[in-house]
Amino acid sequence: RSIFKPGKRIGIVVPELEKYISLLKRELSAELVPNSIFKPDEQVFNISLALPLSQEPMIKVAIDLLNIKSATITINKFLSFIQSPFLGFAYPPSQEISDLERKLRKRRILSISLDQFESTYGNIPQIKRLVEVLRSWVSHKDLFTLSPYENNLLPSEWTEKISAVLKAFNWPGYSKDSTSHQFVLSKRHQSFETWKNCLNQLSSLNQILGPINREKALEYFTNIVQNTPFQIKTPEHSIQVVGLLESSGMQFDHLWIMGCHSEALPAHPEPNPFIPYEIRNKFSIPRSNSQRELEFAEQSLKRLIVASPDVHCSFPLHEGDMDLEISPLIKSFPNIDKTNYLSKRIKDHILTLTDLEELTEPEFLPATDTEKRLYSTEGISSGYALLKDQVECPFRAFARYRLNSERHQIPEVDYDNLDRGNVIHKALELFWFDTVDSDTLLELSKDSLEKQLKRYVREALKICSIRTTNQTQFNNLEIERNIRVIHDWLLAIELKRPSFRIHKLEKSISINLAGIKLLLRIDRIDEIPGKGLLLIDYKAGRDAKPTEWFAEKIRSPQLPLYSMDEPPAGLAYGHLVIGKPEFKGTTIPDFPLGQFKNHDFKKITGCSSWEELLKHWKTRLNRVADEFLRGKHTVAPINKGEPCRYCEFDSLCRVQETLETWESD
């Protein structure tokens, strides 16, 4: 910035330009065009490195569309289509498209079927059109006549089909919108022109290829697009960023050669194994041997030093974990004092301002009357999670329940731990629905127990995992595994228990805490003859610790909360894991449960009676609910930020910045 003058040419030469292109683009934009963060792509510099045309977002979406081969498409791809401005969709997406996205994410599906799209996901006209065109494309039918495509066509005929179908997709979504920046429009136009050249290239293969089918035509075309370099033509810029080779013959008023470390200057040889050794050496092919690279680096440096009256070289001290050294080729150059140039990035400027305005954030942001009315009438489903969040980090509860923030991540696989837990819960529910007490369980022979388990697990999988319905092999493995889990549990725990009777399964309740209606569901309630009720919560994944019920802050409020519905005589976790099932919790004295690990509440809490413990929980939980209503929303994760490990709100609460400040203090 300090040396910039209109008409002067400034050069930045980067030996490994292709490696750093996106980093350079970002940093140079931030430093030289701070307002580029508002107007994307506006540049005062030019980076002369052409990337493949297929990497241009507008082209990528077209190639993705053309290469859809079946009527089932992945959810990520589908979302990228319905949010693409190149297909005429608004960006940011309209409300109805955002709602659809939320719906799809909530259902945790990995792919959608185009054939069932309308009946399942409603009828947004713009998406309906996209789905129709996609459907006719994957079924190889002409969009307008709906007659099947001819199997083999000449490449030039395929180019017409490709253009027609993309037009039907509304691609490239040109807008005459005056708010679109000139640069963006020009970039779109140039990409489109290059795309047309690629189509011409495909047409020119008529004589060589003759009639080919659609797959072949698309394969050739995709190949052409991937191998076509694309660089946007911009007006002459004063600042040119170029690689070593491209810098040849250029003259500058000021020149900065960056990245001159020993690993890059000279570069490491990377000989092409498909070119014979003799030929590589005879013709001194680039990257063929270290001697050639050394000579190239020396010549380039010599040339650059005379290409400008003002040359600066620099090298990085580190890259990732690796320490770097100065290139031996510039070691003899005179050293200048290491200068820390001040950053011009907006973010860095804000951080260094000394007269920052101080703002004291109120610790409490009380719930409004409307919110309170909503909490007390509609209630909060899975309400225990609200209390858990409030205890683990008040801001998390605030973000989830007051700001209604949520992130539904698309699962990476079509069956994960959540599904597995649901299947086990469901299978146990079905099992105990028929096996009503310990006597019925004891009467089951080994054989019929196994048969029953197989039936219930199979049924549970059908109900809870629609996404894997057609994966017979996988389902069989999963059924086998879940049978083992439940079998081990029954054998090690349930069959050794004294008499009990199933009182309720998956009972839905609602509890009112400080004016908030919490909607809950209890896995199972057993009746122990002559003693009372036992609340059971199954855990199929992470271990659960009853000690958390007795802590100052109750991190696992589920069972203590349930105890406010029908006062029980004991609470228990059923931890279902292969080979090591556990039955543990806390109960009134002399409560016969067999292989049960009882945590003596009197010793841990100091409560003298069971009734006192129930009252103690009620008071504590009411206090947490009240704290939520009063609006405590501080970013204060317990246990040194342990809850942050699994929290999706880290970018919202910016806890990282707080931690950095604490650390630097």
Ligand code: SF4
């Ligand atoms: S990331 Fe940590 S601090 Fe931020 S909301 Fe989540 S739990 Fe709280």
